[in-house]
Amino acid sequence: MSQEQYPLNVAADTSLDSGVQRRVPEKTPIQILHEYGTKTGNLPVYLLEKSEGEAHQPSFVFSVKIGDVSCSGQGSSKKAAKHQAAEAALKILQIDGGAVSVPVKSESNGVAADSSNSVGKLQEIALQRGWRLPEYTVLMEVGPPHKREFTVTCRMESLTEKAVAHTKKAAKKAAAEKLMAKLQSLSDGSEITWTLQSSVRLENLRNSSAEKLSLLRRNPLSIPNTDYIQMMLDLSKEQGFEVTYFDIDELTVNGQYQCLAELSTSPVTVCHGTGISCSNAHNDAAHNALQYIKMMASTK
Structure with missing residues (x-):
């Protein structure tokens, strides 16, 4: 999957003896807003408001709050949505792409x-x-x-x-x-x-020959009454990532419980699960996460 690149401002660099102009990337809206927040003591806080769309065409909405200013942005990636939100905040704050010049309120470790x-x-x-x-x-x-x-x-x-x-x-x-x-x-x-601890990158799992991951590659994930929560726990300990389950209070249209299993991999993996009880929903989410890990670890 190609990573979306946000268009950067560019400046001409004529320092070369040849006289050829070279386009040098300047700071992104996120970097400029963060620099401003650091110097004013009001760091920007980004909040993912909405995530929708199909897997091949996702849409994200992020809001950003800095001081009394709140803005939002939308994009086909989290990074693009954050850029849009930061750019909107910069317009309200009347800050351009140049150097941010505001008084520093704190000098403790350079953090304000x-x-x-x-x-x-x-x-x-x-x-x-x-x-x-x-x-x-x-x-x-x-x-x-x-x-x-x-x-x-x-x-x-x-x-x-x-x-x-x-x-x-x-x-x-x-x-x-x-x-x-x-x-x-x-x-x-x-x-x-x-x-x-360094995040476990999903693509690195393809080269792993560890025991639990090798078993996951070889064995089917369709055996009845399997404790997939324990399987996921064993795998996470072996590979060095964490698994967190989030219960969703709202039931499905069929009256089943729902939950999300979040893996602290890079990128973060989130899988949905349903069941007739909370524990069944957790087990289903773990099963779906294991299927995804198996697919990622087996793809060459």
Whole structure:
């Protein structure tokens, strides 16, 4: 699958003696907005609002909030949608592609995030350690307009947490608080010492000859009463990725339970499952995830 490239601004470079002009890529809207947020102490927070469309033609909608400015963007990839949202925010802030010149509010480790809440603290930790910034996703939105409930996931590298609240902002904050608590738990203390593990790239599984993965390649995934949750757990421990199950409160039209199984691979793998109980739905999601891993690990 070819990766979509967002069109970058370019500038002519005439420093060559030959006089030939060379097109040099400038910063993307995401980079410019992040630089502005770092210097003002209001880092941009991106939220995946919607993901729809067929597998061959997906559509994503991302919102971005920076200070009092909120914008959204749509694209055929998450990256393109984020670019559109960032570009819209830059227009409102009246920032062009040149150097961002605003006073720096904090000089602590070069990070100017608002650390008074968990959302700001997570961003500060990510910047200090060179990790990818936390990504927030609206997993589900249910209930009548006067009593809406939002389920938001917070993902930072291989860690994921979710929370439910009556507003997206509250759910995002609660999910960030849970992830902060997980980081502290993994660090065995108040100081965050957890070390990032490299994400398992799906294409690398094709060259793996590990025992559990070899068994997955050889054996069918159609044996009745198989504990696919345990199979997935064993495989994840062997290959070094995490599996998280998210229950969906809303039943299917047939009255079955639903859940999502999320694998902390690169790219992240999410598979849906249904069943007559929560445990059956988890087992079905694990089965579907195993099928996908088997396909990826067997394709040459």
